[in-house]
Amino acid sequence: MSDSELDAAFFVRWMVAAAASVEREAGRLTELDSAIGDADHGNNMQRGFAAVVKALEADAPTAPGAVLTSAGRQLISTVGGASGPLYGTLLRRSGKTLGDAARVTRQELRAGLRAGVNAVAQLGGAAPGDKTMLDALVPAVAALETSFEAAAEAAEEGALATVPMLARKGRASYLGERSIGHQDPGATSSALLFAALAEVAA
Amino acid sequence: MTEGGQGSGPVGIVLVSHSGPVAASVAEMAAGLAGGGATAPVAAAGGTPDGGLGTSAELIGAAARKVDRGAGVAILADLGSAVLTVKAMVAEGDELPAGARLVDAPFVEGAVAAVVTASAGADLDAVAAAAGEAYGYRKE
Numbered sequence: 001m002s003d004s005e006l007d008a009a010f011f012v013r014w015m016v017a018a019a020a021s022v023e024r025e026a027g028r029l030t031e032l033d034s035a036i037g038d039a040d041h042g043n044n045m046q047r048g049f050a051a052v053v054k055a056l057e058a059d060a061p062t063a064p065g066a067v068l069t070s071a072g073r074q075l076i077s078t079v080g081g082a083s084g085p086l087y088g089t090l091l092r093r094s095g096k097t098l099g100d101a102a103r104v105t106r107q108e109l110r111a112g113l114r115a116g117v118n119a120v121a122q123l124g125g126a127a128p129g130d131k132t133m134l135d136a137l138v139p140a141v142a143a144l145e146t147s148f149e150a151a152a153e154a155a156e157e158g159a160l161a162t163v164p165m166l167a168r169k170g171r172a173s174y175l176g177e178r179s180i181g182h183q184d185p186g187a188t189s190s191a192l193l194f195a196a197l198a199e200v201a202a
Numbered sequence: 203m204t205e206g207g208q209g210s211g212p213v214g215i216v217l218v219s220h221s222g223p224v225a226a227s228v229a230e231m232a233a234g235l236a237g238g239g240a241t242a243p244v245a246a247a248g249g250t251p252d253g254g255l256g257t258s259a260e261l262i263g264a265a266a267r268k269v270d271r272g273a274g275v276a277i278l279a280d281l282g283s284a285v286l287t288v289k290a291m292v293a294e295g296d297e298l299p300a301g302a303r304l305v306d307a308p309f310v311e312g313a314v315a316a317v318v319t320a321s322a323g324a325d326l327d328a329v330a331a332a333a334g335e336a337y338g339y340r341k342e
Contacts, residue, residue: 040256076290080256082283085290092294123289170282 007103010200011067012056017196019049025192033185036172040081041185048079048087064104065112068095082170083186086120086133087193093119110144117141124169131165131172131179133186140194152191152198159187211271212242213320213329216302217313218262218279218288222249228310232317242320243269244313257283259291266298274301274326276316278333280309301326307333 022029022045030042052071061067072092075084094116098104104112117137126132140155160183167179215232219225225248233241245265250256266275275298279285288304291297303326305316312333319332 038255044256073294076287076294077259080250080254080258080283082286084257084259084283085286089290089293123286123293 005103006064006106006109008060008062008064008067011064012060013200014197015049015052015056015067015071017200018193019053021192021196021199022046022049022189025189029185029189032183032188035182036167036175036179037185038081038171041083041189044079044081044083045087045189048075048084051075051078063098063100063102064109065095065098065100068092068098068112071095082124083133083189086124086186087189089123090116090120090137092116106144106148110141113137113141113144126169129165130168131162131184131187132167132169133184133190135159135162135165135184136187136190136194140190148198148201152194155191155194159183159191162187211273212240212323213273213316213326214266214269214271214275215242215244215313215316215320215329216262216265216269216275216277217244217246217248217309218257218265218277218284219246219248219309220255220257220280220282220284222246222253224248224280228313231310232313235314236317236321240321242317243271244317245269257287259287259297262288262291263297266302270299270302272301274303275299276305276320276326276329276333277302278305278307278309278312278316303330305330305333308336311336311339 026042026046030039033039033041051074055070055074061070068091072088076088094112097112097115126134128134128138136155136158139158140151143154144151162184167173172179217225217229225246229244229246233244245268247261247265250258277288279288315336316329316333320329
């Protein structure tokens with residue numbers, strides 16, 4: 001798959017791979033979330049991405065942007081936790097930024113995702129270092145300039161880097177110092193999303 | 203406080219909580235405290251469709267359509283995903299009736315203030331302002 005030829009089918013494969021990854025890792029996500037959250041992240045993400053795949057199977061859009069917009073809408077509707085509107089906003093804003101082009105380049109995808117990540121930061125009022133999904137997303141989008149593989153690695157490193165952080169957003173922030181020493185579930189699922197992207201691009 | 207600024211009917215109120223019983227009870231209490239006579243339409247959107255704790259865009263959208271009388275809908279939310287889901291829905295633009303907006307207010311006190319003012323015929327701005335003012339009521 002050439003970087004300059006990312007079509008709607010590629011984006012559908014990305015969402016399908018992300019759903020499979022979330023399904024595989026649901027237990028781990030919920031375990032991480034039971035340490036500092038409300039122990040529903042795995043189930044919520046599983047339900048959300050299952051709905052994404054179902055919607056894409058029923059009506060697969062012909063433009064990359066429309067695939068992401070559809071996925072984002074499904075996540076907002078079905079997840080049931082804060083990750084729904086956050087991931088939904090990420091994908092929907094990215095999709096809207098890509099517009100209706102039939103093919104996009106990796107750099108165009110990067111620009112779209114950057115707009116999505118900015119929208120997530122605005123919606124949640126968080127910044128890198130707050131122990132949130134942004135700690136994986138922000139470095140991943142930056143590294144996407146180099147390659148899909150680099151983006152996946154940066155996301156994984158970003159998720160691991162949340163372990164010593166003090167949570168400043170969401171339910172985990174009520175725990176104060178006790179949030180230190182646990183990997184953030186949202187940053188972990190963000191890393192899965194970029195791992196799935198690298199997987200389908202390989 | 204103007205009569206029917208954006209439409210003919212009263213402003214509708216939607217209460218979004220992580221818990222179905224919390225949303226329903228606050229709605230009931232706010233309508234009860236609004237007193238006799240015609241009260242503004244209030245709908246609860248609590249928990250998930252299967253009765254669990256969480257937030258449902260589906261329930262929120264249905265509740266907003268139910269109370270929409272053309273004068274706008276004030277949506278109050280309790281925590282985290284409830285607030286974020288409403289914000290994301292408002293940004294989407296087509297899942298909520300025109301004139302629906304998230305009101306920044308404490309959930310219980312704001313709900314009472316919103317229902318009382320909406321029942322008195324206030325427009326959406328006045329309802330939102332009254333609900334937000336509930337933040338200023340100190341308890342000690």
